Amino acid sequence: MLVLPVYDLLLLPGVTFYFKKDILDRMQVEKVEKGEEILFLIQKSEKRREDLTVDDFQNKGLVGTVENIDDDGNLSIRIHDRVEISDVELQNGEFMADAAICSECTDLPDNRFSEILHFRKQILIYNHSLSFSYNKL
Numbered sequence: 001m002l003v004l005p006v007y008d009l010l011l012l013p014g015v016t017f018y019f020k021k022d023i024l025d026r027m028q029v030e031k032v033e034k035g036e037e038i039l040f041l042i043q044k045s046e047k048r049r050e051d052l053t054v055d056d057f058q059n060k061g062l063v064g065t066v067e068n069i070d071d072d073g074n075l076s077i078r079i080h081d082r083v084e085i086s087d088v089e090l091q092n093g094e095f096m097a098d099a100a101i102c103s104e105c106t107d108l109p110d111n112r113f114s115e116i117l118h119f120r121k122q123i124l125i126y127n128h129s130l131s132f133s134y135n136k137l
Helices: 021-026 110-136
Strands: 002-006 016-019 037-043 057-069 075-091 094-101
Touching: 002 094, 016 021, 037 075, 037 094, 057 094
Parallel strands: 002 037
Antiparallel strands: 016 075, 037 057, 057 075, 075 094
């Protein structure tokens, strides 16, 4: 499995991301094959690849699969799982890590999720009332 450190990139399960060949070159990716899994290590801060240490990564990451490689070497990668990251190592300039699928990973704490759902409901009610008022005109 290819391990790629990334920073300032929003990756989400169920979404396909496209990586141009020049970005892969900057990530020092030499060869990737269709069907290969890629583990994305999320950096805590922006650093050059050569300055990264094992402590520079979040404890959560994502795994995706290379769906397609076009004639120019650009990739489409489908993200399919959030993962817990452990045992990050750097060997000969290559990152290695263990990853376990994170069934309990959430983007928000439960209380914030409830607040957002409540806010969403209020917006829908408000929009519906505006639509109803407009239709009466």
